[in-house]
Amino acid sequence: MSQPASIRPHSPTIVPREAARLVAHTVAVDAVGLEERAASLAKRSIKKDAKLWALDLAIRSMDLTTLEGADTAGKIVALCAKAVRPQPTDASIPSVAAVCLYPQLVPVAAGQLSGSGVHVASVAGGFPSGLGPLDARLREIAEVVELGADEVDIVLNRSLFLGGRYAQAFEELVAAREAAGAAHLKVILETGELGSYDRVRQASMLAMAAGADFVKTSTGKIGTNATLPVALCMLEAVRDFHRQTGIRIGVKVAGGVRTAKQAIQYLTLVHETLGDAWLTPDRFRIGASSLLNDVLMQIDKERTGRYQGPDYFTID
Amino acid sequence: MTDRTNDRAPEAIEHASSGPPAWGYAPAPESTEIVRLEERYGLFINGEFVEPKSGRRFETINPATEDTLAEVADAGPEDVAIAVEAARDAYERRWRERSGAERAKYLYRIARQLQERSREFAVLESMNGGKPIKESRDVDLPLAAAHFFYYAGWADKLGYAFPGRDPSPLGVAGQIIPWNFPLLMAAWKLAPALATGNTAVLKPAETTPLTALLLAQVIQEAELPPGVVNVVTGAGDTGAALVDAPVDKIAFTGSTEVGKIIRRATAGTGKRLTLELGGKAANIVFEDAPLDQAVEGVVNGIFFNQGHVCCAGSRLLVQEPVFEPLIEKLKARLQTLRVGDPLDKNTDVGAINSRVQLEKIEELVASGVEEGAEIYQPECVLPERGFWFRPTLFTGVSQSHRIAREEIFGPVLSILTFRTPAEAVEKANNTPYGLSAGIWTEKGSRILWMAERMRAGVVWANTFNRFDPASPFGGYKESGFGREGGLQGLEPYLRLDGANGSGS
């Protein structure tokens, strides 16, 4: 891998031909060992103050997400209110990191969230398949940034990647990186379609080398979403990338994270694999919709000692 | 060093409640309320707990606190003789004629009861032996129950295990087990012995007798006929008395040194013998290995159960091109190991089993430093009371160093390098031991090539320290003879000289 010291912040770290080689030479992943390690970390027991801190972090790291064809301005206004003040009666509950939505609704969210500190994240680039015309995909990325998106969640072109056309997949990501300009770029690998952990690791390396700020597991649009072993695999790739280049890349898990317990399991993986430097919304995100209220319920449970019921938490 | 995430964040994300990272695992101790300890334990002979004729007792402690847990009987030669007689009587009158199907049902009962009371057993195991509760809970107990379950299934199928033979039991088995997996070793010994129609006198290790005594209670509750299983507690003398007693078979797991003594003691007696002794296993990492999983395997290989494992991967052989990244990853991983209270669910490395063992580890580690190897130990705060040792790596180790040759039986890893597969084979086999080996490579044909050449009874590929009742276990060379587990684990308890081709 090329030396990181002199690169400009927005540049990919290598050229396309090297990218193809990088994929071919990515260190192997043993599926059984990886899954065992993830399962053993999931059994870590976090209690009391540490748990409250982790739950707080889970909220601060959350990309509150709605990605439905039926989303309306009204829905986004409500979601933004929830994002800024997840628990209206309790000022100690922090805002989430970002609201994640479709491009057309970005202006609504940008208006609602202005000055709140909550970011606007938009999917773009032909989400969720990433198979539209390249210029249209790139234009979409540039446009959402113009419309006010602070963060852009794009998809890896799995058609190219699984077809072995790594250099071309890499070039697309580099172009997307440029189109996103100053915005935070998250690259969704759609790990449920990649078929093996080796592929997940290779795709992570490719995206990181191409200039992604975050690698993200899933679109939430297919059957298989984020899993603990997939997340661990990506965290290990991030760890190696950091070791090799000195660059810290973030990880976003998305899809299927519905409970506070799951969120804490992911945070445990981050803590054990990458350390506390990654336990920040700058480097770890959870994309979710129903997770937030479960976390709020768990926080109240920890504080009051009572198990909570959903009627006591606002739906949005 | 650049930090792309920070460089590019349009504005730092800050909220009122965000402070500096405060990640931590609050203590999560497993409750000991589930264990009802008695003040003093007798010997389990002929279905009852009895006072020792020797009149002697000794205290058994918790190695993590040095607190006394209970007083245990110290069986003398007379006690051992009574136990063996009870076993003989039970064999002649109650057990040998039971059908295999009936023996199976007793073993299933024991298996089920172990599963039912597994948490109680696990907590007691960690209290008495110092091993982390996550291991006693997730490894020792499920495996012990599985062992009874597995051999229950063989009890009524022996004819299929040895086609063309008419297997018959040996009689009374004397079984001497170590302190590193007290209950699991009891299961490894008792399950095949009972399944094949033998009766047994079991001697648990001096420092860890309590779960074997709890198992005796379970055996009582399972209504196993009196005398079929007897448990005599004590130290080396008790074991020696058992070896000398009129038993038909001795099964021993422990040090090579004691194994040799037993071999000599049984010479000429016609007693059948199996020995599961020490080891100095090589864990061999090739440059194409899945490195992150290899790190986990190496850590599991040597720090599992504080390294008190006869098959521990105590020698790491690394192919030179990946030496640096592997060591770097390994050191980073060691920093995340949590050493401390065995009963804490988050503890990875517990207490050293005894003061004697701790002193032995300290002595060998000192020799490593003295002989010029480079030591690495992570920062960690050790409890003030109890017996503890930091996870330890040695680099710059050569084949001639004591830490590369002698079994340390503690959390100490000696790291060597190699260049070619042939060199790895040579170094791995260059030891009087031959219990196990580990191979880490993505290349299947190399795994098999290496496995063929390992002079070891168990070879793990891209994993380490895996155990299963269906999988035979045992050593080459000075690591002992005979196998435990699997179909092969039946043979040491059977006479196979009849040949009538019976299929059931």
Next chain:
Amino acid sequence: MTARRGEDERLPVKRTAKLYVGGAFPRSESGRSYEVFAHDGRSLGWAALASRKDLRDAVVAARAAQPKWAGLTAYNRGQILYRVAELMEGRREQFVAELADAGAADPARGVDAAIDRWVWYAGWCDKIPQALGGTNPVAGPYFNFTIPEPTGVVGIVAPPDQALLGLVSRLAPAIVSGNTAVAIASETAPLPAVTLGEVLATSDVPGGVVNLLTGRVRELVPWVAGHMDVNGIDVTGVPDDLRAEVEELAAENVKRLHRAPEVDPFSEDAQSPYEITALMEFKTVWHPIGA
């Protein structure tokens, strides 16, 4: 049917005997049922009269359940099947009564034997590959090994006599290896099979692993024999005059055919690991050895 009850006596709640398909208890889609009689002619109530469409549904359920059942560890399957024996002990009196109604000479012995048979076969789950698979010393630098694997979905035509032991003796060896089964119960004495279905439903055996149909054997057998998504068939209970037809129908997708040896069902000869392998495939793997 029953003696007149006194006024203070409680009116019992009667069971509806249904099919057991995919872990649920449907009536026959045909809406049909048939009256079941004891050996002495007493009516025992009604049982569902399964149709070919019920059979079709049962095969779909069995196919859906098969990969997961075979994917469990052998140890886990063994424990699950052992638990079937545990639960049968809890229903012992009901089984004994049903076998007595069916005219069994020694109903208690039949129940004992059926329970013990589950235990015996449960123990084979993790031993079949050890006893009957193995490595093959081929002449070359290859690691070569043979493992027995389940064949898939099997149809079982249970023997008409020994309503419980006969069924268990066919069912247990079929499923221990990881097959799933569609079994047609004894036509004249279906109630022990219905009860067995209720036992299985409350055991840890996943829904769809065992599917039990009651009804007319002659009506159902050709459909199971000809079904293109059934991999094997145990024809022990097929009437003699149907044998040739069944074997011909089974030829279309080359079904594995198995018939139990004619031995005393209570004897140890009635249980064998070869009853298990009869509905298994042997797979051989070659792998090079080289540094």
